[in-house]
Amino acid sequence: MESQQSAGSNMDNGYVSGDNEAQMLSSGAKRGGWITFFFVSATLTGLMIAGWGWLTNLIVYLIEEFNVESIDATQIANVVNGSINMIPIIGAVLADSFLGSFHVVSISSGFSLLGMVLLTLTATLSSLRPQQCETGSSFCHGPSKLQSASLYAGITMASIGLGVVRFTLATLGANQFDNPKDQGIFFNWFFFTFYAACVISSLVIVYVQDSISWGLGFGLCAAANFIGLIIFLLGNRFYRHDKPQGSPFTSLARVIVAAVQKRNILLPSESKDYYHEQDGTSKTVATTPKRSFRFLNRAALKTEGDIHSDGSIAKSRRICTVQQVEDLKTLIRIFPVWASTVFLATPIAIQTNMTVLQALAMDRHLGPNFKIPAGSIVVVVLISTAIFIALLDRFLFPTWQKLTGRSITPLQRIGIGHVFNIMSMAISALVESRRLKIAHDHHLQEQQGAIVPMLSLWLFPQLVIVGIGEAFHFPGNVSLYYQEFPVSMKSTATAMISIVVGIAFYVSTALVDLIRNVTRWLPADINDGRLDNLYWTFVVLGLLNFGYYLVCAKLYKYQNPEEEVER
Structure with a gap:
């Protein structure tokens, strides 16, 4: 990318990197650098509060407001999550080839805002959602064609915005720096901001949706989206713009x-x-x-x-x-490593949705007056990831470098993430086995939608482990691809992990359908199923995939070893 090749000379003269013409700021200030992080992080915060606010509680919204059966709701959520994580490649191609990161982020944020407005309307206008009924009742009526069209149109537009913004914004932010070390630090704090914003959304927005009003909750998401978009546009005069290079x-x-x-x-x-x-x-x-x-x-x-x-x-x-x-050779070499991440993300995709169903069937009370929203359970993953990203960047990685004299590599970070992921699946299986035993002891499998007398706090350890794993492998993957990909494909590079996650959600959807058809592990009422067997299956698959990853990582040679030393 021309902006990377001429960054030093252009920045020294106050020019916009990637442009052949001199574009001095009227104030004489240089473009790029850490001043842009305020605008990028504030934009990310607003857009993630908005996007995560509807996505994390989508299953509950479908079940409670649109009368969708529980497993079907998880399948819909899988497809939506898969689509959200596949869409970034479209945004990446548009950014690298035609429009540039700034315009792609601006347009996709507008799509997200329109989607949030439409979802708010489905929650506030009774004509846009079916009549409520008791969960599990045989007299429930599904949504009409108009109601379904309104719902899925809102989800589609909101998904486009949420999917494109995250990684294109990451590329725009990383392009503001010339030093690979600064880029690595940026990615760490970018994802810290990402997870922190999702934590806020999962705690505040989801609580408002569950305890006060779905309409107010979605309305707050729309407001956060609007504020994030405005802040992003205000930072335009400080950004170093990348010049599209063609496909x-x-x-x-x-x-x-x-x-x-x-x-x-x-x-x-x-x-x-x-x-x-x-x-x-x-x-x-x-x-x-x-x-x-x-x-x-x-x-x-x-x-x-x-x-x-x-x-x-x-x-x-x-x-x-x-x-x-x-x-092209670089892409061929990195493909095996990239492919191994699919079965790293697939168990996480299944666990995320199944944990919500487990929480709905467990005692979620904290004291006599507060009940944890089921959709907020996964906030434990976000909190754990945010805390450990900060700890890794500020303490653990510097300590490792002092002890060994070398920085931990992206491949090492990803490998550690594999280990934690396998651990989380094993813990999930053990917890679910205990939950099913209590359900059977109380004969709750015979009662549709019964609550098992077991605190949902039992789900927290497995989610903490997932979060620690993500703190290692998620930024590690993005850093690896950004470092190794051709300079003309930097937006595509940051979107590669998203593509993996998207494929993982599609794979998880297919696996759940397959398991439902050939076993009795996943009935409509999970108290009568064997979700623990599903988790044990992924422990075995995770071990096999980890062995494959170790072989790939051993054979892989960094294309930019001098940059890796700097990190």
């Missing part, structure tokens, strides 16, 4: 096409035989392509008729630059 996927596809067309040509060993120009203007250091995936090196091999006399490309489908070839 990087096109150049990657050209590498494959060119390599196939030249498959029968012998590979030379001299650097002069390869094409090193960048778009016919800028140049990279003239080096021979690396020996790994040598077949692709043919794409950069100069043959007769490929290059004009002035050095520009004559046949774009037959010749690529050495850098483009190496960019």
Whole structure:
């Protein structure tokens, strides 16, 4: 990305990085740097309070206000979560290729605001939701076509905003810094802000929705979204804007096409035989392509008729630059590591929704007058993650560096996250086994929707462990992809973990459907099921996946080792 290559010179002169023309601030102040973190973090806070406020309580809203059966509600939530985590790749492509991060964040925030307004209307206008009935009653009526259309239209628009903003905003923030160490610190505090905002939303917004009014709760989400959008726009004069470079996927596809067309040509060993120009203007250091995936090196091999006399490309489908070839190789190398994260995130996706169902079937009282909202149970994960991100950044990682003389690498962080994830699944299975035993001892499996006399506080340890794991692997994944991906794909890089989470939610939906069809573990009433067996299944799958990850991590070589040392 041109903004990265010329950042030093542009910033020294007060220019906007990535632009060829001088764009001095009227005040003479430099763009970028830590001053932008206030605007980025404030924007993130407002948008996450809004987005998490409706998403975390969606299952309860569907069950209580739209008369959806419990397992069906979790399946809908899985699809919504999956979509939210797949959408960022669209925003990333638009940001990298056409619009830039600033415009993508602005537009998607507007979509989110419209969605929140529509969800608020479904909660306040009785004509937009079905008549209420007792949970589990056979006389419940589902929503009409108009009511369903209003609900899902609001969810869709809110999902677009929530999905795109998080990671595109992360890229915009990281682009404000030139030093990889500053970028690493930014990611740590970006995700701390992310989780802290979600904690506020899970405690305050969800409580308002459950105890006061769904309409007021969604209205507060809309207000937070609006404030976040305004703050983001006010910070425009301080941002260093990235310049879209055109679709990087096109150049990657050209590498494959060119390599196939030249498959029968012998590979030379001299650097002069390869094409090193960048778009016919800028140049990279003239080096021979690396020996790994040598077949692709043919794409950069100069043959007769490929290059004009002035050095520009004559046949774009037959010749690529050495850098483009190496960019594709980087993506191929990192793919196995990326794929291992799918089964790291799948158990978390299932656990998040199933924990809400467990909480609904347990005693949620704290004292005689307060009852924990079921949708707020997962706030334990957010609190745990936020606390441990801060502890890791301020104490544990610096201590590790002093003791060993080396910084902990992103791959090591991800590996530790795998271990904690397996631990959380095992604890979940043990807790659910105890809950089912109490339910059977009291013959509650024979009573639809009965509350098991077991405090929901028993769910907290497993959620704390999940949070600790996320504090390791979530920022670790984002840092790894941002560091290793080609400079033209920085927005795509930060969205890669989101794609994994999205796939994980889709996989979890398919697995739940499969398990419902071939076993009796997940009936409509979980007191009559064996949710503990589902958790034990993921303990086994987690162990197998962790073994696969260790192999991938052992074989992987960092493409930017000098940056890794700086971190």
